[in-house]
Amino acid sequence: MRIQCKRVYFPAEKDDGYRVLVDRLWPRGIKKSALVYDEWNKAITPSTELRKAFH
Template sequence: MSYDIVFKRIYQAPEAEDGARILVDRLWPRGKRRESLALTDWYRDASPSPALRRQYHQGEISASVFAARYRGELRDDPDCLLPLMRHARQERLTLLSAARDLEASHLPMLREALLKALEDEDAEDREPASPPCFGAK
């Protein structure tokens, strides 16, 4: 199955084709009122941890180290993806962030993890049922 997961800056105007609009930043965007954003949800749990975000923004770690550690955080807590997966199964999922360069932010890694988790779940659904499930001897 194909899933439509896109990125958008939180400062861009909402559009009807956005589908579920989920803010996936740890911090609330400056100067924005919740009612003006047309958010479906603000989901912090899938964003980088505060310590990792701080290390990266203060230049203590490189982009590649940040990416490896963030992927590790997502791998260590696969349940953090479940709410986003539910939205992706129903409609277009627009991941929102205040980052200036979305392709250099955590969003591509988050989309990659979401697509992998959705693919794994779909593969499990295609596996045949075990014999006890359908009465085979």
């Protein structure tokens, strides 16, 4: 199985496969109706403290 990481701001491609959004917060500037994704899994995201450390 191949896992590929892509930025949410890049357009979806037909060979992307199953797309999982891994973020606690919805991405800025992206409408929910515009994003192509199969699952939004908040359980596997970095902690709030870790996320804040990188921003």
